[in-house]
Amino acid sequence: QVHLVESGGGLVQAGGSLRLSCAASGTMISVNPMGWYRQPPGKERELVATVSNRGFMRYADSVKGRFTISRDERTVYLQMDSLKPEDTAVYYCNVNILGRLYWGQGTQVTVSS
Numbered sequence: 623q624v625h626l627v628e629s630g631g632g633l634v635q636a637g638g639s640l641r642l643s644c645a646a647s648g649t650m651i652s653v654n655p656m657g658w659y660r661q662p663p664g665k666e667r668e669l670v671a672t673v674s675n676r677g678f679m680r681y682a683d684s685v686k687g688r689f690t691i692s693r694d695e696r697t698v699y700l701q702m703d704s705l706k707p708e709d710t711a712v713y714y715c716n717v718n719i720l721g722r723l724y725w726g727q728g729t730q731v732t733v734s735s
Contacts, residue, residue: 644715
């Protein structure tokens with residue numbers, strides 16, 4: 623059984639920072655890629671960033687240079703700097719275990735202008 627819990631969301635002014643955390647429990651977490659996705663209001667879920675078990679990172683163009691993903695064995699982090707109102711969304715973490723995606727419940731990030 624894989625379980626993920628996000629934390630760290632909230633309300634911040636444009637230009638500010640937030641750090642999201644996602645703690646995972648279950649088997650095979652440490653050897654598989656983890657990531658962050660987001661779903662803005664009225665839009666579909668989209669990729670934010672992913673990190674492999676060896677630390678290879680991939681970012682959406684919209685967040686490059688502003689967001690940083692990192693991880694340890696069972697937790698994935700998302701440091702978000704220079705936040706913009708268009709970053710407002712529910713942020714979800716996931717882990718990809720043998721092609722199956724497991725998701726957390728999401729955490730709301732709201733950026734005011």
